[in-house]
Amino acid sequence: MQSGRLSDFAYSSIKEQLTRGAYKPGHKLPIRSVAEMLNVGATPAREAINRLVFEGALVMVGPKTVIVPHLDLTALYEVTQMRLALEGLATERGTLRATNDVVDKLLALQEKITLSLDERRYSDALHDNKEFHFTIYRLCEMPRLLSTIEALWLRVGASFHDLYPEFAEAKYGVHNHLAAIEGLVDRDPSAVRAAMENDIRDGYRRLKKAAQERLKRQ
Amino acid sequence: MQSGRLSDFAYSSIKEQLTRGAYKPGHKLPIRSVAEMLNVGATPAREAINRLVFEGALVMVGPKTVIVPHLDLTALYEVTQMRLALEGLATERGTLRATNDVVDKLLALQEKITLSLDERRYSDALHDNKEFHFTIYRLCEMPRLLSTIEALWLRVGASFHDLYPEFAEAKYGVHNHLAAIEGLVDRDPSAVRAAMENDIRDGYRRLKKAAQERLKRQ
DNA sequence: TTCATAATTTTGTTATCACAAAAATCATGA
DNA sequence: TCATGATTTTTGTGATAACAAAATTATGAA
Structure with missing residues (x-):
């Protein structure tokens, strides 16, 4: 299932979901929910989400809210x-x-x-x-x-x-x-x-x- | 000095050092050393270093060693x-x-x-x-x-x-x-x-x- | 000296917790 | 019905500790 770093696993998982269109634009991705869904701790989930924000695949619409970007x-x-x-x-x-x-x-x-x-x-x-x-x-x-x-x-x-x-x-x-x-x-x-x-x-x-x-x- | 997230502060600090040429190529950047130098915890230091690795500004030459890249x-x-x-x-x-x-x-x-x-x-x-x-x-x-x-x-x-x-x-x-x-x-x-x-x-x-x-x- | 190996230290990763702030919910009044 | 303010819940952040693995140092034999 996952080898090596849990952060990478979480990153790939979310990325995979995104490219498959599993989440609708506007869908929120809170750290704890992602962590629970992937059966990992908060740290790897947090890291994966932040990385995707850096890359522009996810967007921050508030100090504590990351969502799948809307059509832009x-x-x-x-x-x-x-x-x-x-x-x-x-x-x-x-x-x-x-x-x-x-x-x-x-x-x-x-x-x-x-x-x-x-x-x-x-x-x-x-x-x-x-x-x-x-x-x-x-x-x-x-x-x-x-x-x-x-x-x-x-x-x-x-x-x-x-x-x-x-x-x-x-x-x-x-x-x-x-x-x-x-x-x-x-x-x-x-x-x-x-x-x-x-x-x-x-x-x-x-x-x-x-x-x-x-x-x-x- | 720093406002908001310590991760961003750490990121900017290291980036600043890099662009000023403060570290020679090959210089190691262990999380704990960086954390101590910047007076932050391990988490922000780790996050900043990883981000710079993603961006290619730092390189991983081993599972646990991040360095300033050599001439390439x-x-x-x-x-x-x-x-x-x-x-x-x-x-x-x-x-x-x-x-x-x-x-x-x-x-x-x-x-x-x-x-x-x-x-x-x-x-x-x-x-x-x-x-x-x-x-x-x-x-x-x-x-x-x-x-x-x-x-x-x-x-x-x-x-x-x-x-x-x-x-x-x-x-x-x-x-x-x-x-x-x-x-x-x-x-x-x-x-x-x-x-x-x-x-x-x-x-x-x-x-x-x-x-x-x-x-x-x- | 040189090289392989063993012992030791260092280090990255992850889970967990506390805290402050943001977001959501509810209550209230016009 | 709607706006507005208070309350509750949720959430991101950062520190810390434990652990396994890597990196380093020490050791010993050839």
Whole structure:
């Protein structure tokens, strides 16, 4: 179940819950409740929560209240800009180190994604979509860059997770992913970057639209 | 002296020490020592240290040993690439919002920097250099971007701080800063970005060279 | 001296407790 | 019904102690 530090276990657990959309925006995360739920003491729970606040995955709305962040279009925009810059960098660097094995893996992933979308298994599609992106980003072998990008994904993932299903419906991304794969085959950094940027921007627009509609309904 | 949370106080204190180069690379930071030095309990000290480890400003070299990172050219390169991407973004966005007041402030800062360099007050020069950069970055009003950039500065600042004096000697940067100011006057985003990128790259090269020479000497 | 090993000290982690402050609940009056 | 103030509960923070494991030092043999 858990190995080593309880703080890390608590951190991973909450993070996992967040990326699975287990908590609705606004949901409170008091230390003692988290501690009880995970069967750990207050100290590891506290540490995990604070770390997630530092990373921006959770927000403090009062001196003693940490919640799952509400939809925040400003944050979404800002994170998108940072994603374009950093994932663009990772993509260009990665393309130069691409191998045929990676291309095959991406093709397989893309087939899985398409299948998942057809069968409306959005959660699976989103999971493999993330794997698709990070398979490319991992190529550049820049661990610090990678962890920064991961933090950005978590940031929007937390508050926008429940929008992803309606976001995935549109099947945006398929075309961009295929373009990215073609660019990788050609070892053409700027082509792959353009495809990935397009993917990020499409996602941003779709997510923003869904968020605006939801905000209007309430 | 300290207001509110002791953890934050401890965090800021250590961070301050790091950016001032108070600790040599390899210096150990055991919880209890830090706690005693800052006159706080173990909990705040522990929290501050862990946070700095997460951010990459300190490194864990064993299950129970946290040290100030040694010179690491790989990390320097990686952080530089991220800086180019993120500070480039901040610069372009900021340029669009530049005002004459900001230009005046930058001119004043640049005069201070030049004076400090002439009088060999490198610490002052470096401080104002940072202020110069962040005065531009603050313009875009993207707080999440800004804090990410700050973390990057801290990252290299910690292990490369004692190289900055010999780095500053060369007076690199002056020309780039002036070019940036001119670009701001013209409200020309890509001009300012080019100047800032050049500044970052010059700094990287100088720092890398100094680090290599030092590594050779030992 | 050098290296492996044993003894000792140091250290990180976690649970627990006390306290002050914040948040929630309730009561009251218009 | 709603605002407002008082009361109760909940909560984050920080100190402390116990424990296991790591780091350090001491030891001894080759």
